[in-house]
Amino acid sequence: MVLVPVTQKGSRENRTDSWRIQTPRIDYSTCIRCMICWKFCPDNAITVSESNALEAPSERIGKLEAPEIDLEHCKGCGICAYECPEDSIEMSLEGGLSQ
Amino acid sequence: MKSMAQTKALVTGNEAAAIGVKLSDVRFISAYPITPQTTIVEKLAEMVANEELDARYVEVESEHSAMTAVFSSELTGVRSYTATSSHGLLYMHEMLHWTAGMRLPIVVSVVNRAIGPPWNIWADQTDSMNQKDTGWLQVYCESNQEVLDTIIMGYRIAEDRSVKLPLMSMEDAFILSHTSEPVTVPDISQVRDFLPEFDLDFTVDFKNPMGYGSYSTPDGPFMELKKDMADSMNKARAVIEKTYRDFSESFGRDYAGLTDNYMMEDAEFALVATGTLASTAKHVVNLLRNEGKKVGLVRVKFFRPFPSEEIVSSLKGLKGAGVIDRSLAFSDGGSLYSEVSASLYRKADVPLTGFVAGLGGRDVRVEEFRKMYEMVEEGSEGIRWINTKGGE
Secondary structure, three states: OOOOOEOOOHHHHHHHHOEEEEEEEOOOOOOOOHHHHHHOOOOEEEEEEOOOOOOOOOOOHHOOOOOOOOOOOOOOHHHHHHHOOOOOOEEEEEOOOEE | OOOHOOOOEEEEEEHHHHHHHOOOOOOEEOOOOOOHHHHHHHHHHHHOOOOOOOOOOEEOOOOOHHHHHHHHHHHHHOOOOEOOOOOHHHHHHOOOHHHHOOOOOOEEEEEEOOOOOOOOOOOHHHHHHHOOOOOOOOEEOOOOHHHHHHHHHHHHHHHHOOOOOOOOEEEEEOOOOOEEEEEOOOHHHHHHHHHHOOOOOOOOOOOOEEEEOOOOOOOOOHHHHHHHHHHHHHHHHHHHHHHHHHHHHHOOOOOOOOEEOOOOOOOOOEEEEEOOOHHHHEEEEHHHOOOOOOOEEEEEEEEEOOOOOHHHHHHOOOOOEEEEOOOOOOOOOHHHHHHHHHHOOOOOOOOOOOOOOOHHHOOOOOOHHHHHHHHOOOOOEEEOOOOOOOOO
16 A cells, blocks of 8 residues: 545645734724625635624624634735725734734 | 467557557547657557547647646546657656656656757657656666557556556657567457456545645655655565566566666676667677677666666676666766666776767667777776767
């Protein structure tokens, strides 16, 4: 028998948070839930939040699904912050899992 | 010996390869035509169209895609084959690593052709020598018979449970690929007895999805997987020898081992060569023996795994040896010379000369072999270029 590079482990189990230098943070009070960050994230590290307890610019927007950063996979590239039309994502040097 | 059921045919090296594929019960072929490989895949396409061969033939737009297609089909548990030459092989390079790394025992025919510039379609082994570090087994054939038999033996060696690495079988452009020779064609039922059905225990299974070749961190299994490939490459030595012995019993043709020694028993000098250069070298060894010269030949059949031990035991104690490369590595002559030198290091102190000969299909004639022998006999060392215009 030989060793083969075949695994039952899914890619999501491979954490890449240690690659990150800068960490994105979403300001939900100005986020309009357009999901452009979700579309542009090259690592599928922005997920869709089911929480309805987030801050929002209006009551109507607060009922929409919201982007959420998956900090176990975000590599901190900053594309989300660059693309955000409302400048609602800020990159900081805080790093790690503690946003 | 059950050789009675075999028939004789007059075929080119490329036809011999196609017959070998048909007899090996290959079920999937994907290729992109390139001179001088074209007539292999033309013949196979014809066999599939005429329903002589129950296989799927897929023509693709590039060699990268051809290797990717056979990679995928093999991963579904279907015995697969492709063939290429020269630039086509270089274009496959990335997928050669992937196929070996995924442990897919595909057999590929490579018709050795020069790499440009300038454009040149003739015999030169630089194309396959460039692939020596991809994890593939490599065999350099000397005759059309060996081309046919190597496909059959190749699948058995590559598919062995302890090997599971792909195998590349080489023929020199035109000298074998387009030249007819009488070839003994085994009976298909005999081949079925010799070559077990293809069985891969990690095939794609839609009911049990798995990650194939997915991400590994530096701490992950990456390095262990590479080491396992290297171990398997070494284990292949015993599998090759066993396969040759069984083949000889079943078909009556004896292919010795990883190297093929000729007149080496009492030799004082030796030439080391691959492919069809070794055929001419044998003829020259005969001529020199008639003149009382104690010379022999070591034909390196397998370049991967490299027959280091065989080389050492063959060359140890000789007064000199000349290694002939029909390829160029820009290191110090060709790759055969480098690897023979490395094998001898601290194991045998033999004066060694590396000859670069026959690039781009330049003829290497009897007189050139004589000249090489004379240089070895005179105690030359280092790299010498043979038959270049304007001096060595």
